[in-house]
Amino acid sequence: MNSTVNPASAHTFGGNAAGRERKQAVDEILAAHLQRTSPEPQTARRHQAFDDQGAFLYLEDFLPREFTEKLVEAVHAVTPAINRNYLPGHKQGGSVSRHAIDELAPFIAELYRSPVLIRWLEKISGDTLQESPADDPHAYALYFYTKAGDHIGWHYDTSYYDGRRYTLLLGVMDDSSCRLEYELHTRTPEIADQPGSVQIPPGGLVFFDGDKLRHRITPARANEFRVSLTFEYVTNPNMRPWQRFVSNMKDSIAYFGFGQVFRRKGGKNGAA
Template structure:
């Protein structure tokens, strides 16, 4: 899930991929790409995988579950391997945070990813991926603004007790914000616990719990899903990648300020959040 909040691949997908419920722990695939090897074509790999899915059934599942979908397998192995390699290479860039009673863990923002792991940005902008997500949710999806550090970000659980408490990924944008969570490294006992329909008085709440396996996905409307990540155990590691898409990129100035302060304090640090907002100085003659 997006490891944020206001209180906070395999192409050979099974014919009936799991939609919800517990899934067994799975060790992360080892990076398969050698230094200098060609990167996989993210858009082509996603398009090939989507062609093997029953998208009509998955759209029905997404609606029935109150704008929530979980697939244990989605990304092609070569794409997952590249994400694992990128996540491990970016470990020195982690910005760690601790909010007593709510969260502790590490994050790497889209600004660092743009500089060090551009393949992730390519995957984020995949036309095949965005088009498929639009089929699931029924909305026209747009990339988050360039200034948004959460547009695509890596979230690291590397120390015992790393977690995030119950929260919604409330949108500060004028429109809705959808979160796509991709499992990257799963060498932990952490669970993604969630509750469906909590904001629909006509439908009983429905609890669930999954483990975010490498190459798997969770897709949901951030304003509707109450969720948490349970604490990391000793000698464990968990890394997830989230993509945020919006239906309207507009944001009121005072909400932008709140969003920026939250991101700076709880996730990426002031330098990462505000460096893209400050005007560049002209070079001296």
């Protein structure tokens, strides 16, 4: 599926909102967009669908076009910070953590923290959501499938926090055959597992409880290109020291490298 966004044509966000803070512009545009595309009755139906599918929702079209354009700009901005990783039998690809994103593509942090977005996700999930702590490199991250064989095997987005962790997966660019394959209800013995598969277009959305959805990304072929963005929100930001150690080691080895995970400790993490 080819991306419909032309990076060269992406305009400077907020250029017509003279004198406004970029964060305010993000909320204004997103609020108007959701009012058109997801009014209250529609949002209520999507919440019911989310529950019926065991905490999972897929929308082919979610983001305003100008936001998708800004995310494409962000992809180009963070390219020098991509960390390639390979775990035999499990995953291969490139990743950029929130710490590098804060420095190189701050629009992503502004969207992540948008009260309008968080309130809408709360209506879908039925939970009160909080941002991940400032030292969590997974809070928002970009994932690159750009070489033959790039993929991630079957897994859950396991929460190391005391509460639940929700994943918001946004399509950014896609000129690939990669698919998100998933199984619903695997944690509910009385309901049969339900397999599914989607190819998330630019601006599309998948939202799910990370501990409930078993999923994978199928391997990219030669000369294919896919980039996705994830946001992680939690119901309780507390994490025990041992769990934090395990989480940091996993992120260092499997995703971002030790430099991106540990270099920002004590710094200005999370500055939007």
